[in-house]
Amino acid sequence: MSVPSDRQRFAWVTLEAQEIIELKQAIMDRDSHDVVDFFWRIILPRAQESAQKRGISLEDDKESNGRISG
Template identity: 40%
Template sequence: MKTEKRKLAIWMTMEAIEVIGLKRIVLDRDVAEAVGFFHAVIAPQVFATAERFGIHRVDVEETEDGRLPG
């Protein structure tokens, strides 16, 4: 019998200014700003949620290319 990995999903909340900033980044297709936004806004919320669920946190500094796995 094949076992499938359970996918986890979280709801994120953002302040209005963060939503506006994200929309600007998407419209401008600014890769550097997108990476900065991810590390400043998205990653901290994901890490906090993972910690609440007891999921191991992978530090970006531990990875070979500075990217999160998965």
């Protein structure tokens, strides 16, 4: 099934309780390095997997400063 490229599509990324605690702690500590690491380690791979299941192409270029196209 093909979807027009101008239509936005969304997917939820589910986090486990321990991951939520880890992310919240990094945010409370204002540790941007840990938050960025969490994004690349946890969120992006799950977003890519979810997108792949739905036939959405994502770029994971670190040059994009963490922005995901799609």
